[in-house]
Amino acid sequence: MFINRKFPTSRLRRLRANSTLIDLVSESSISSNDLIQPLFIKENLKGTEAINSMPDILRYSKESVIDEVEDLLDHNINTIALFPAIDSSKKDSDGTEALNKSNLICESIQKIKSKFPEMLVIADVALDPYTDHGHDGLLKNNYVDNDLTLDVLKSQSLILAESGADILAPSDMMDGRIGIIREALENADYKNTILLSYAAKYNSKFYGPFRDAVSSASNLGTSSKSSYQMSPTNKDEAIHEVAIDINEGADIVMVKPGMPYLDIISLIKNTFKVPTFAYQVSGEYSMLKLAINKGWLHSDVMLESLVSFKRAGADAILTYAAKEISREINIK
Numbered sequence: 001m002f003i004n005r006k007f008p009t010s011r012l013r014r015l016r017a018n019s020t021l022i023d024l025v026s027e028s029s030i031s032s033n034d035l036i037q038p039l040f041i042k043e044n045l046k047g048t049e050a051i052n053s054m055p056d057i058l059r060y061s062k063e064s065v066i067d068e069v070e071d072l073l074d075h076n077i078n079t080i081a082l083f084p085a086i087d088s089s090k091k092d093s094d095g096t097e098a099l100n101k102s103n104l105i106c107e108s109i110q111k112i113k114s115k116f117p118e119m120l121v122i123a124d125v126a127l128d129p130y131t132d133h134g135h136d137g138l139l140k141n142n143y144v145d146n147d148l149t150l151d152v153l154k155s156q157s158l159i160l161a162e163s164g165a166d167i168l169a170p171s172d173m174m175d176g177r178i179g180i181i182r183e184a185l186e187n188a189d190y191k192n193t194i195l196l197s198y199a200a201k202y203n204s205k206f207y208g209p210f211r212d213a214v215s216s217a218s219n220l221g222t223s224s225k226s227s228y229q230m231s232p233t234n235k236d237e238a239i240h241e242v243a244i245d246i247n248e249g250a251d252i253v254m255v256k257p258g259m260p261y262l263d264i265i266s267l268i269k270n271t272f273k274v275p276t277f278a279y280q281v282s283g284e285y286s287m288l289k290l291a292i293n294k295g296w297l298h299s300d301v302m303l304e305s306l307v308s309f310k311r312a313g314a315d316a317i318l319t320y321a322a323k324e325i326s327r328e329i330n331i332k
């Protein structure tokens, strides 16, 4: 490469003399188009409600979420990912409510898409908001049974597609689910429904605040998702996961969590050259936001953390800070 560059012929500070120069040579950038806002919708709620472990993030009622979607569009956020907090009385061991065509999430998707067809809606495919044990699949002898779960995920996917979801995002980490869902979508003539696979999803403690937000934490208790989510120690395995999901019909793959897994984002993007998203998960968001709100960290750390995703190779980022960052970068 460049090798004999010596001082003072070479002064790297020349290109840092002012912000115009810095911007001119910047290697990565972030725009509103790269940001996806996750939203929590809660049943039997009036208006909105704060989430204890997620500063400045709200749960919305079916009605109030409509105003929020409009506000997001006004902030140039054009893609949302919806998560339901369903009534505990509706949770059971089979996650039956997930297959109710007029459940909270299906009704919300229909409403949002009919008012704002231009908003892209991502719907999560997994059973954890619906099961009384808090797992993403069905239990058999206290073990999450892969193949039994596939059947349910397939039906869940079809009703979400029917409700108008543009993108289905299986976040459950069962083996074979992308293939089964893709085939079901083709057969039902949902040929353009996009599959965003949570392909490399790690068994992470950074999901803690999310589980509070959808109130699955108490259901899960001390049980762990280690028999289906990936071990944080592994990297080659991420390549296997992603390769399989692409072959089975995923249009976009995702790495999750984000900041502690930037090496994985970079590896996946460089290896496969396919659309690759990353999720700045609840715990990552909360630790930054809490420190910002306390005045311990400058508020720019949020943007800095998101730029690191772009630098690593992420095409888009799911982040709870999507709206505020979009506002910020459009003012700057």
Ligand code: PBG
Pocket: 124, 126, 127, 128, 136, 171, 172, 206, 207, 208, 209, 210, 211, 225, 280, 281, 282, 283
């Ligand atoms: C569950 C799901 C989780 C998240 C998205 N979908 C949590 C989990 O796997 O327990 C986490 C998102 C976050 O922490 O922000 N299917």
